[in-house]
Amino acid sequence: MIDGSCETFVSDCQVRAAAELISHAWDPVVLSALRLGPTRRRELLTRIAGVSDKVLTEALRRLRARGLVLKGGGQAGAVYRLSPLGESFANGPLAQLAQWAADNQDKLAASSVTS
Amino acid sequence: MIDGSCETFVSDCQVRAAAELISHAWDPVVLSALRLGPTRRRELLTRIAGVSDKVLTEALRRLRARGLVLKGGGQAGAVYRLSPLGESFANGPLAQLAQWAADNQDKLAASSVTS
């Protein structure tokens, strides 16, 4: 990913921008967890199985930097919630992506790579 | 990402499965490039700006292993094209993701992270 050159073909730039939104594997999981409503950080740690303290912190930082997640409360009772932008992403493309994965998960593992 | 435990909340598993589909940043770009029709490997290298030989090979291998991309031709004139599964992914969730990124790209970079 050298630069943002988009002269190659239509929508290349959009695809790359979209890819960057979710290239960090934990970000969509965190976003999905936040769809249930404003959540305290501690609650996220238990709700998202297998996530570590550091990874959650970094995911939240990234999502906040992109304006997808808002933070309320100070040091003690920090509460995270989706911004309007984050909601439109989580309920739109992300939900459809998850839906597609759910509908086609049986066809994915099959792979045979004949040739 | 320790294992596939899905007991935490609804659609967690789907979100993670979807995340794995696109966690490799180049895969969606390659898929998007293949939406234009069957393409020779050499053509992909020039069409996708900034991709290296090795990365394209690995992306194509992953996509083939998941059944999203099919390969025609042998050593010399290899031609890659989307499988029906790959088409349904590229024209569905992936296209919507790119569309969302295009619609909201002006709101994304703004970030301020006040608190």
Add this chain to the structure above:
DNA sequence: TCGGTCGCCTACCGGATGGTAGGAGCGTCG
């Protein structure tokens, strides 16, 4: 006041990912 919990940060390490360079095998064209 004193633990205990919580948010957040740092340092380190192993594995994965991506870039570069070089080469082997195969086909095509002069």
Add this chain to the structure above:
DNA sequence: CGACGCTCCTACCATCCGGTAGGCGACCGA
């Protein structure tokens, strides 16, 4: 036949991501 192009593989290396461990300050209930 010989040169060239294309596919694909193998190193090697830089960088990044995620996991673990430990620590600091803030808050809260006893």
